[in-house]
Amino acid sequence: MTILKRLQMLIISYDSLTDLTMDEIEIKNYKKIKEMLSVVLELMMHFQTYKSIDEINTLNKRIGSLKNKIIDNIFNDFETQLSRHLSDESQLIYGCEILDLLGQAYREKLSNWYINNVLKDITTIFKSSEEAGSLDNLKRRFIYFQRILNNFEKNQAKLFPSDWSMNLNLTKSFCELTNKDLKEVTSKETKLNGSGPVDVNLLINSLTDSLDFENYLNVLFKDSGYNFDSSISVVFEPYLNIWIKNQVFLIVIQTQRLC
Known part of the structure; x- marks a missing residue:
């Protein structure tokens, strides 16, 4: 029964x-x-x-x-x-x-479908092969994502349960995408194959912008337990020797002038 x-x-x-x-x-x-x-x-x-x-x-x-x-x-x-x-x-x-x-x-x-759709403009506008994807426009890329994140918090965060942590996952995906793109861009723009000079100032400014952005994210997600240190800036570590060599060169030139 x-x-x-x-x-x-x-x-x-x-x-x-x-x-x-x-x-x-x-x-x-x-x-x-x-x-x-x-x-x-x-x-x-x-x-x-x-x-x-x-x-x-x-x-x-x-x-x-x-x-x-x-x-x-x-x-x-x-x-x-x-x-x-x-x-x-x-x-x-x-x-x-x-x-x-x-x-x-x-x-x-x-989650993956939503994140890919939200970041679609980033992948299109700031493609590594396009002018907007160059190191000169790295800060623009960060500002553009901040707008995406603000729009999410204002209009779309309410669509998802809080334990999905969609804002955090969206940001992680952006950092992973930016890391990947920057590896391609830095390889091209630093011209390590000897085909041209390296814009050391551009390299350092890009590193500084990345560190500032990572710090901004750490403050924004301080309660999440996730740390964004080196999520993007790590891309520039292999090229720091270029800056060091440039500084040494400048010191040598300055010393010669003093003599």
Whole structure:
């Protein structure tokens, strides 16, 4: 009798969940969907040993298909939110909680997708092969990201649970991307192959700007426990000997003049 009652509850809950996902509204009621999905998943756990029964196996497959539909809806609604504001964006945080309920992989997939979309302009405008990606424009790159971060805090932070630490992960990804780009740019602009002179002042100014930016991030995320030291400035360490040689050269020249 207990099994039959649970099966009846499962079918009723599944039907209710299906109705919620079929609602023709701009954004689904993810709060209710999460509540009903939790019930369905919990009830289905009691029937794992009954999958050899055709009806149970069919129901299990339908639940799996419904989960995939819910996941697709969440991603579609986030995509819509990035292009235009939804009428009830407060529901998206429950969409994130649904992904947490379904597994870490879905949470990571949405986080990575969101971060890549937000940093898309950075990768386009400040591409290492473009003028804007040169060391001369490094400070511009930092300022541009600060605007992105400010916009996130103002308009999009509320879409994600606080324990997702999206602002921190967004910043980490920016630093990793900048580190990668700067390795290409410094290799080109320092001209270590001997094809031309090195702009030592540009090199040092870029290092200084990077250190200042890292310090800004450390202050901004002081409560996170994460340290941004050397996340970007480390790129310039292999080239410090160029500055040292230049300083030695200047000292020698100055000494000769005094003599």
